[in-house]
Amino acid sequence: MNKLGRIFAAVLFVALLSVPFWLRGSYRVSEIRVDSSAALERYGFFLSEVAGESGVEFKHTSPRLDQKLDHIMPIIASMGAGASVVDFDRDGWNDLYFTNSGEGSKNALYRNNGDGTFTDVAAELGIADLNSRENGVSMGAVWGDFDNDGFEDLLVYKWGRTELFKNNGGKSFTRVEDTGFPAWANINTAIWLDFDRDGVLDLFLGGYFHEDLDLWNLPNTLMMPESFEYARNGGRKYLLRGLGNGKFEDVTTAAGIDTNRWALAAGSADFDGNGFPDIFIANDYAVSELFLNQDGKRFVAAGESSGVGFSPKSGMNASFGDVLNDGRLSIYVSNISEEGILLQGNNLWVPRTNSSEGLKYDNQALNFGVERGGWSWAAQFGDLNNDGNQDLFLTNGYISADKAANYWYDYSKVTVGHNTIIGDAANWPSMEGRSLAGFQQKRVWLNDGAGRFNDAALAVGVSETFDGRAVAFADLWNRGVLDVIVANQNGPALIYKNNPAPGKNWIAFELEGSLSNRSAIGASVTLFWDGKRQRQEMTGGIGFCSQNQRRLHFGLGTSGSVEKAEIVWPSGKKTIIESPGVGQIHKIKEQ
Amino acid sequence: MSTTVSAINPASFGGDAVPMKMWGIDSRFIAPILITLILLVGQLSFGILESYPQTLTAIGVCILAEIILSYAVVGKFPHLASAYISGISAGILIRSPEFWPFALCAAVAICSKYVLRLEGRHLWNPTNFAVSFMLFAAPFSVASLSIQWGNNIYAMMVIWLLGSIIVYRLKRFHITATYVAAFVAFAFFRSVWTGDSFLAEVAPITGPMYQLFIFFMITDPKTTIRHSKAAQIIVVLAIAGVEAILRLMENVHAPYYALFLVGPIANLIDIYWLSKKKTGSELATTA
Numbered sequence: 001m002n003k004l005g006r007i008f009a010a011v012l013f014v015a016l017l018s019v020p021f022w023l024r025g026s027y028r029v030s031e032i033r034v035d036s037s038a039a040l041e042r043y044g045f046f047l048s049e050v051a052g053e054s055g056v057e058f059k060h061t062s063p064r065l066d067q068k069l070d071h072i073m074p075i076i077a078s079m080g081a082g083a084s085v086v087d088f089d090r091d092g093w094n095d096l097y098f099t100n101s102g103e104g105s106k107n108a109l110y111r112n113n114g115d116g117t118f119t120d121v122a123a124e125l126g127i128a129d130l131n132s133r134e135n136g137v138s139m140g141a142v143w144g145d146f147d148n149d150g151f152e153d154l155l156v157y158k159w160g161r162t163e164l165f166k167n168n169g170g171k172s173f174t175r176v177e178d179t180g181f182p183a184w185a186n187i188n189t190a191i192w193l194d195f196d197r198d199g200v201l202d203l204f205l206g207g208y209f210h211e212d213l214d215l216w217n218l219p220n221t222l223m224m225p226e227s228f229e230y231a232r233n234g235g236r237k238y239l240l241r242g243l244g245n246g247k248f249e250d251v252t253t254a255a256g257i258d259t260n261r262w263a264l265a266a267g268s269a270d271f272d273g274n275g276f277p278d279i280f281i282a283n284d285y286a287v288s289e290l291f292l293n294q295d296g297k298r299f300v301a302a303g304e305s306s307g308v309g310f311s312p313k314s315g316m317n318a319s320f321g322d323v324l325n326d327g328r329l330s331i332y333v334s335n336i337s338e339e340g341i342l343l344q345g346n347n348l349w350v351p352r353t354n355s356s357e358g359l360k361y362d363n364q365a366l367n368f369g370v371e372r373g374g375w376s377w378a379a380q381f382g383d384l385n386n387d388g389n390q391d392l393f394l395t396n397g398y399i400s401a402d403k404a405a406n407y408w409y410d411y412s413k414v415t416v417g418h419n420t421i422i423g424d425a426a427n428w429p430s431m432e433g434r435s436l437a438g439f440q441q442k443r444v445w446l447n448d449g450a451g452r453f454n455d456a457a458l459a460v461g462v463s464e465t466f467d468g469r470a471v472a473f474a475d476l477w478n479r480g481v482l483d484v485i486v487a488n489q490n491g492p493a494l495i496y497k498n499n500p501a502p503g504k505n506w507i508a509f510e511l512e513g514s515l516s517n518r519s520a521i522g523a524s525v526t527l528f529w530d531g532k533r534q535r536q537e538m539t540g541g542i543g544f545c546s547q548n549q550r551r552l553h554f555g556l557g558t559s560g561s562v563e564k565a566e567i568v569w570p571s572g573k574k575t576i577i578e579s580p581g582v583g584q585i586h587k588i589k590e591q
Numbered sequence: 592m593s594t595t596v597s598a599i600n601p602a603s604f605g606g607d608a609v610p611m612k613m614w615g616i617d618s619r620f621i622a623p624i625l626i627t628l629i630l631l632v633g634q635l636s637f638g639i640l641e642s643y644p645q646t647l648t649a650i651g652v653c654i655l656a657e658i659i660l661s662y663a664v665v666g667k668f669p670h671l672a673s674a675y676i677s678g679i680s681a682g683i684l685i686r687s688p689e690f691w692p693f694a695l696c697a698a699v700a701i702c703s704k705y706v707l708r709l710e711g712r713h714l715w716n717p718t719n720f721a722v723s724f725m726l727f728a729a730p731f732s733v734a735s736l737s738i739q740w741g742n743n744i745y746a747m748m749v750i751w752l753l754g755s756i757i758v759y760r761l762k763r764f765h766i767t768a769t770y771v772a773a774f775v776a777f778a779f780f781r782s783v784w785t786g787d788s789f790l791a792e793v794a795p796i797t798g799p800m801y802q803l804f805i806f807f808m809i810t811d812p813k814t815t816i817r818h819s820k821a822a823q824i825i826v827v828l829a830i831a832g833v834e835a836i837l838r839l840m841e842n843v844h845a846p847y848y849a850l851f852l853v854g855p856i857a858n859l860i861d862i863y864w865l866s867k868k869k870t871g872s873e874l875a876t877t878a
Contacts, residue, residue, distance in 0.1 A: 005663035009705040012660075016699050020729035023691075027731035311642075340730025341843055342737060345688035366688050409841035410787070416737055417794025418747075427794070429787040 027372075029441050030455040039460050040501040043446060044385030047461040047484060047496035055117045056110055058493040061102030063137045063159075066218040071430035074399045076215070077101070079188060079208075079264075080159075081487035082140030083470040084547035086152045089170030094474040094549050096485060097122075098493050099138035099156065105131050107138055107156070108493075112476060127154060127165055127173050133216050136160010136184070140470070140545030144192030144201045146242055148518040152550075157187040157205060159215055166246065180248040185211040186235050192540025193268040193277050194517045194570050195255075196296035200244040201517045201540070204279055206263030207235015221426040225262055226419035229312035231285035233423070234262030239299075256299045261286040265378075265544045267318040268522070269329055269537045271351070272359050275572055277522045280308070282315030282333045288347075292359070307361045308333075313344040317544040321381025321390045323350070323368065323447060325532040331361070334376030334394065334544070338437055341408055345371040346379075346394075369453045370394075370445050375437035378471040378544035382482045384460075386504035386555030388532060389447035395468025395486055399431075400438030407436040439465040466491035474549035480506040480583060482553055487545070505556040507565075508585040511538060515571040516590055519550070522570035527554050528563040556582055619672045625757050626679050626807060629750055633799055639683065639736070645693045646682030652697035653678030660705045673813075674701060680718045680803055685725055686734045696721045696733075707855075710862045714855040716814040718807075723851040726844045735844055736800040747797065754806040763810035769824045770805050771796065773831035781838060792838075795846075804846050814854060816861035826857040 039046035051057070060081040062074075069076050080101030085094050093112035100107050106128040110118035122128035131137040136158040143152040151167040162181050165173040188208035192201045209215065210233060213223050225231035239255045240248035252258070261283040268277045276293035283289060287309040291299035303309020308331065317334035324330075328351050335344035348368050349361035365371035370392055373379070379394040399407070410429035414422055421427050442462050445453035457463070466488035476483045476495070484496040507527070511520035521540040526533060536552045556562065562582060567575040569590050580586055630646070633639035640646050657674035661667060681696040700721035704713045707720070725733045758764045778792035785792075795801060809815070809827055816822055834849035842848060 002664055002666055005660075005666070006705070008663050009660055009702060013699070013702040013706040016695060016702055017724065017728070019691075019695055020725070020732075023729070024731060338734075340726060341734050343686055343688060343732070343734040371688055409838075409843055410791070412737055412843050413838075414791045414794050416798035416800070417790070418797040421790045421794045421797070424790075427788045427791045429785070429791055 030458060032456070032459045033463075034459050036461070036499065040499070043456050043460055044387055044504065045460060045481070045498055045500045047444075047498055049461070049464070049494050050497045051493055051495040054495055055119060056096070056493055056495055058098045058100075058108045058110075058120075060098070060100055060487060060489055060491060060493070061105045062490055063101050063103055063131070063215075065215045068218055068221050069215075069425055072425060072428045074401065074431055075428070075436070076425075078399065078489060079469060079545070080137060080139050081469040081489045081491070082138065082545035083472045083485050083487040083493065084141050084143055084541070085472050085474040085485065085549040086143040086154075086547070087550070088143070088152055088154075088167060090151065091170075093478065094476050094551075096474075096493075097141050097143070097154070098487055099141050099545070100131055101137040101139070103131060103133050103137065105137075107131070107141070116477065125171075125173050126175075127156075130156055130158070130163065139188050140190065140541075142190050142192055142541035142547050144521060144540050145517065145519045146192075146201050146246065147244060148200070150518060152519065155190055155192070155203065157190040159186040159188075159209070160184060162187050162190070162205065164246065176246040179246060180240060180250060181205075182211060182238060184214065185238070186213060186215065188235075189263050189266045189281075189545070190541060191266050191268055192519070192521050193279070194522050195239065195268075195277055195279075195293055196241065197276065197516075197522075197570050197572070199513070199515055199517055199571065200242040201519065201521060202242045203238070203240040203248060204266055204268070205238040205240065206266050206281060207237060207260075208262050208264065208284070209235055210260070211235050221424050224423050224425050224428070225285040226423045228285055228415040228422060231262055232260050234260050234283075234285070236260055237263065237281075255297065256301070257291055259289060261289065264316045265318040267320060267331075267539060267542050269320055269539070270522070270524070271329065277570070280318050280331055282318040284314050284316065285312075286315075287312045288315050288318075288333055302359065306359045307363075308347070308349050313347070316377050317379050319379055319381055319543045320537060320539075321392065322535045323348070323381070323390055324451065325389065325449065325534045327526055327533045327535045328353070329535060329537065330364075332370070332379050332381070332392065334373060334379055334396075336375050336437070337372045338375070338408065341412055346373055346376055368451060369455075370443075373443050374440040377469050378546050380471045380473050380543050380546065380548060382473040382548070382553065383506075383555030384444070384482055384484075384498060385446065386481065386500055386506050386557070387449070388530070388534075388555050388557035388559070389449040390534070391447050392443070392445040392453060393471055393473070393484055394443040394445070395471050395488075396437075396442060397440040397465060397467040398437040399435055400465065400467050401431075401435045402433045403435060403439065405432075405434040406438075407431055407434040411436060438467065441465060442468060462496065464494065466494075469544060470546040471543055472546045472548050473553075475508070475551060475553060478585075480508070480553075503558060505559060505582045506554060507556060507562055507580060507582050508551050508553045509565065509567070510551050510585060510587045511567065511569075512587070512589045513569060513571070514590040515573065516569045520569065520590070524568050525552050526566045526568075528566070529556055529561065530559040551585065619670060621757055621761065622807065623672050623675050623679075625753060626676055626803070628753065629799070629802065630679055630683060632750060633683070639799060641686055641688070645687075645690055646679065648690055649682035649693040649697040650675060650678030652694045653681070653701050656698050656701035660701060664705050676807065677701060677718045677721075680807060681721060684718070684722050684736050684800065684803060686736055687732050689732055692725060692729060692733045695729075696725045699724055709859070710866065712858065712862060713813065714858045716808050716811050716850065716854060719847060719850045719854065723844070723847045726847060735847065737798070747802075750799075750802050754802060758806055758810050761810070761812070763812070763815070765820055766810045766815065766823055766827050767805045769827045770809055770831055773828050774834075777831055777835035777838075781835060784839065801846070804850075808850060814858060816857050818861050818864055822861070826853065829853045829857070
């Protein structure tokens, strides 16, 4: 043996062993806390949580399902805190709708009084009392004008009977009967879209648990996913073509959307540029799916070929953002990251430029710095500091219970098991009050415009550790900034009022379709300014159980002018607005 | 998980010799072929790898480190089957969204072989040492393989069948069989102790991580003791026992840490025992 060689090997060995200890610090979640004036100077804004003082005192509760599931009830009854933004009475102020899930619990519609306060009017308008053992409980809600009367109607999707309410001029709601919806299904995601571009809104509903399951009356405990990463025994999907009169036609099979994965989030946008809205689905226990709309009649599965659907994870969110200001939409999917146990990492699917092989995406979450968000749920893109770049707000946390005991060992034990083991809830060890990925720090990732996001959650005032589920963005006080609404499982709804630093400009667009659906869902606005180009989509639900404001908000940084705004309507028509004025909301009707 | 043929023939000390040829193939290539098969079945069926480039990084670093260290320490070009297995194992067993953990794990594995040795033998299974180290020191970026083979039981059966045949031919089947039996028995005891279902306790062994563990790690000729078949069985029972204790302590990485703890102790005793036997035999010859 060569003595020098052995010394070399020993030195190398010690050096290698030291590497993780050197790197450890760079992985810590940002713990920078600063006062508001420092936050304004450094980050260009800070957030103040004002739900209580604004009159929003909503608290979510979970359902109590079949007692056969009692031992793991927190895992099963772990969703349902949804948040959606709507101006239901068309008074120019964004209102808020929160879903609840406990049997007998009430959903809430907070009317924006325009003076910084909100009043819950759900009960008087007939859209509060929707959660019961007999009819199921709410998982989320999305608003869309299905009858093109100018007022946004309400769809509440449920584990149970999904319901549609017609908005009567902002004064009352009427439950729509004989809609053509499934009589019973365990829906966890729903979006409005106009997939056939006929000017009437359609619906996509994504099932989570199999539709045959009544979660309050289970025949046995064989209701869990058959695999942690390859499960296909979830709920079916429904593509429902709107007929405009409150009735919908199930065209799922004809459209080619045949999947029984466990859907948690869906979003729609025209990813391949053929003018028809496509559908992206983030699935739990499986790969994500991308269905490309061919001609308004047929969809083709393109998850694997595009790159977004090969590596299976635990998809819980799907949101879209133009992260590089180049007119291309990236897709953000949230997953699970737990140190040393399960490091799936979130996905930021960035489309390739000039791909000769068609639509291709690469996961750039690590490079962009938005990969680790704990047990992540909803995330939304939006320019929080009006600097011209889309930031990302992520909420997280699964089950916060006993701080001193966690369920990770038992969870990791059973989830690697064969389908006969994992698929039977009886095999899952009892939770016994333990936490699972609880008490997690949220992320407010600020986009530096050069392909990097930096977390500033604590610094800008987001320090709570509730079990977050939904996130929505809206300008609640009509000030030209995005405020943040968060719905928490078994926790209070939060409203983060945005306090921006002066000196940044903005512009916003409210669209109304005429040939297209009146909500203009599926329209896109591309803004050109200062050598940049940012595209935003009008969506009918985005994120996880969330819906942003209809208004499309663009931060402009210090730029005082805009070159042009290019609007592409769902009908295919284009509107170009030259030099639109900044610092104002432009209300554009399709001509 | 290096699987090179032992320099010392275990048969001379009561153990079984590893055959030099199997089905006409140099037995040093059998394990690489099997582990490649596992990788391909797993990846093509279910996509178990984090990514091809990351696994290739681990393999590449292992081979490069083996060549450099072999030249530096031994002064000759090494047989690369062992490094290939270490690389492919590291590439499968650790999960990280980044590249550096794969490179570091691979380098630590190979380096440990050349540094942590006694009487010409390395004390830890290289991959076990490296994976345990990464899980302990770098949890912020590393987790272990914790997925299943999906719903297709046939892929799993093929691996179990082929793996069993190969370890049988390599005279290591008793190690694998003992471990599996012990795991199931301890699962039963844990189930009684914790009140959790027996199937939940036995669930981990149905996953691909354990297939690599039982066919490659605990049967590695370089790091299993050479004293006798009975002694090997005792050691593997000890590994399963320590793992059961760690599991009762809710340690997620129980099998890796159990082998990490028991393996070197067993090897030290083995080396001491063999050295005493050798000395006794030399004394007897001299006398």
